[in-house]
Amino acid sequence: xxxxxxxxxxxxxxxxxxxxxxxxxxxxxxxxxxxxxxxxxxxxxxxxxxxxxxxxxxxxxxxxxxxxxxxxxxxxxxxxxxxxxxxxxxxxxxxxxxxxxxxxxxxxxxxxxxxxxxxxxxxxxxxxxxxxxxxxxxxxxxxxxxxxxxxxxxxxxxxxxxxxxxxxxxxxxxxxxxxxxxxxxxxxxxxxxxxxxxxxxxxxxxxxxxxxxxxxxxxxxxxxxxxxxx
Numbered sequence: 001x002x003x004x005x006x007x008x009x010x011x012x013x014x015x016x017x018x019x020x021x022x023x024x025x026x027x028x029x030x031x032x033x034x035x036x037x038x039x040x041x042x043x044x045x046x047x048x049x050x051x052x053x054x055x056x057x058x059x060x061x062x063x064x065x066x067x068x069x070x071x072x073x074x075x076x077x078x079x080x081x082x083x084x085x086x087x088x089x090x091x092x093x094x095x096x097x098x099x100x101x102x103x104x105x106x107x108x109x110x111x112x113x114x115x116x117x118x119x120x121x122x123x124x125x126x127x128x129x130x131x132x133x134x135x136x137x138x139x140x141x142x143x144x145x146x147x148x149x150x151x152x153x154x155x156x157x158x159x160x161x162x163x164x165x166x167x168x169x170x171x172x173x174x175x176x177x178x179x180x181x182x183x184x185x186x187x188x189x190x191x192x193x194x195x196x197x198x199x200x201x202x203x204x205x206x207x208x209x210x211x212x213x214x215x216x217x218x219x220x221x222x223x224x225x226x227x228x229x230x
């Protein structure tokens with residue numbers, strides 16, 4: 001599908017805001033990694049406003065590299081930003097990538113009361129339901145590296161059974177340079193790892209092909225969160 005056709009994928013007004021495997025209930029379960037006995041690693045990327053804003057050119061370059069390398073990624077998108085740049089959705093979903101929930105406006109979620117946490121989660125959920133109805137299985141909180149009990153409770157109420165944390169964080173959003181990103185991922189990764197990375201940082205985009213090459217040299221396959229948790 002061409003980028004200009006993204007609006008054709010929108011659900012009709014009034015369509016219930018649901019996604020695959022979303023079942024409201026008790027607290028969600030937080031996961032930091034997949035099974036350690038499988039030779040796979042999930043490379044996850046945050047998409048939307050962050051410390052460096054968001055450069056669409058860098059986003060397209062990263063997505064093109066992922067497709068060229070046959071390395072699917074999981075994109076945790078900020079809902080408000082994604083809604084404003086919905087033409088990017090078909091490109092994000094190309095080549096086996098997946099989209100997931102990273103709140104609506106990217107606040108520090110641990111600083112908010114329960115009703116605002118709930119609103120951040122459900123608003124992004126609803127954006128994903130309109131823009132990519134087959135996507136949106138997972139939630140990752142913003143502004144914290146670990147889901148708190150409150151976040152797990154509100155995520156569960158919104159239908160998410162799994163909140164995806166991570167066990168490898170190269171701190172690429174501090175712009176340490178491509179070499180540092182590559183070295184930090186290589187030092188921390190192991191079978192089943194979930195790696196936290198970001199769009200919008202030139203060093204991360206430059207590092208990505210080397211990160212993928214290092215994984216494969218170690219006998220590890222880059223996969224989506226959906227596949228690593230299957």
